[in-house]
Amino acid sequence: MKQDLFQAIADPTRRAILTLIAIKALTPNAMAEKFDMTRQAVSKHIKVLHECELIKPEHSGREIYYHFNAKKMQEFDNWLAQFRQSWETQFNQLDKVLSTIKQQKI
Amino acid sequence: MKQDLFQAIADPTRRAILTLIAIKALTPNAMAEKFDMTRQAVSKHIKVLHECELIKPEHSGREIYYHFNAKKMQEFDNWLAQFRQSWETQFNQLDKVLSTIKQQKI
DNA sequence: AATTTGCGCAACTCAAAAGTTGCATATATA
DNA sequence: TATATATGCAACTTTTGAGTTGCGCAAATT
Numbered sequence: 001m002k003q004d005l006f007q008a009i010a011d012p013t014r015r016a017i018l019t020l021i022a023i024k025a026l027t028p029n030a031m032a033e034k035f036d037m038t039r040q041a042v043s044k045h046i047k048v049l050h051e052c053e054l055i056k057p058e059h060s061g062r063e064i065y066y067h068f069n070a071k072k073m074q075e076f077d078n079w080l081a082q083f084r085q086s087w088e089t090q091f092n093q094l095d096k097v098l099s100t101i102k103q104q105k106i
Numbered sequence: 107m108k109q110d111l112f113q114a115i116a117d118p119t120r121r122a123i124l125t126l127i128a129i130k131a132l133t134p135n136a137m138a139e140k141f142d143m144t145r146q147a148v149s150k151h152i153k154v155l156h157e158c159e160l161i162k163p164e165h166s167g168r169e170i171y172y173h174f175n176a177k178k179m180q181e182f183d184n185w186l187a188q189f190r191q192s193w194e195t196q197f198n199q200l201d202k203v204l205s206t207i208k209q210q211k212i
Numbered sequence: 213a214a215t216t217t218g219c220g221c222a223a224c225t226c227a228a229a230a231g232t233t234g235c236a237t238a239t240a241t242a
Numbered sequence: 243t244a245t246a247t248a249t250g251c252a253a254c255t256t257t258t259g260a261g262t263t264g265c266g267c268a269a270a271t272t
Contacts, residue, residue: 010116011230022192029248041231043250048229062239062248070193073186079121080182086128087176117260135218147261149220154259168218168269 003052005075013037014045018068021055025065109158111181119143120151124174127161131171 009015017031028046032039046066049055053072058065115121123137134152138145152172155161159178164171 004116006112006116006121007229010110010112012110012112013230015112019188022189027248028250037230038232039249040233040251044230047250064249068189068192070189070196073189074193076182077186080179080186082125083128083174083176083179086174087180089176113259119260133218134220143260144262145219146221146263150260153220170219 003048005052005054005072008048008052008054009076011045011048013042014049017042017045017049018054018073021066022068022070025058025067027063027065031066109154111158111160111178114154114158114160115182117151117154119148120155123148123151123155124160124179127172128174128176131164131173133169133171137172 009018013035016035020026020031020034028043029039031046032042035042046055050057050066054069055066056069058067115124119141122141126132126137126140134149135145137152138148141148152161156163156172160175161172162175164173
């Protein structure tokens with residue numbers, strides 16, 4: 001099943017996995033040691049992250065190191081872009097209010 | 107129930123609502139007209155978005171205009187910050203590869 | 213005052229997702 | 243070759259979430 005990017009990062013465990021491997025690639029076992037759940041549960045999260053290409057496997061013998069795929073995460077950044085103008089506008093309006101208050105004080 | 111910010115944007119309908127009201131504040135009825143679902147279904151999405159403060163209500167008689175809260179959306183930007191270094195690094199590495207290929211062509 | 217309209221809340225159904233146990237496969241080690 | 247280790251897959255249970263119907267309340271309209 002093709003996984004949705006937003007769905008993938010909705011789970012706290014998966015976000016924690018991403019934070020971990022953004023620093024250093026890890027094997028499923030290494031990840032499982034960090035969380036209070038079975039290896040299989042972590043393995044399912046890995047599957048979701050892999051299917052939406054947020055992580056990439058690197059095989060090394062019988063171990064699999066999963067790497068963070070920054071390129072995919074940028075899609076989230078691109079989605080956020082549509083709102084950046086809004087928040088800049090709203091902050092400009094806040095600036096206006098603040099400077100108005102300032103003037104009233106004087 | 108206190109809603110999770112990432113959970114809130116996991117649903118496509120909720121993302122569509124955010125995109126809509128980032129342009130112009132809307133009432134629940136106005137939103138429901140845009141989607142092929144009942145007003146109550148939209149109302150539940152509004153509840154989720156409101157609980158995590160991604161939207162803010164403005165009462166006007168019996169109507170409620172929901173506004174986009176840009177400030178809250180910035181928290182995603184803050185979360186993404188931890189990955190920015192990763193993807194700049196990964197793109198620098200791509201640049202290296204590309205310039206290596208370029209040199210081989212010459 | 214009676215009716216319509218806009219909205220939220222509660223109970224319910226149904227589907228999906230998180231987590232478990234058990235098993236199969238491939239690689240490493242004794 | 244036998245055994246231990248690393249991983250993925252399938253079946254199952256439990257939890258969560260999306261959507262519906264039905265209801266009640268408050269504001270507007272008649």
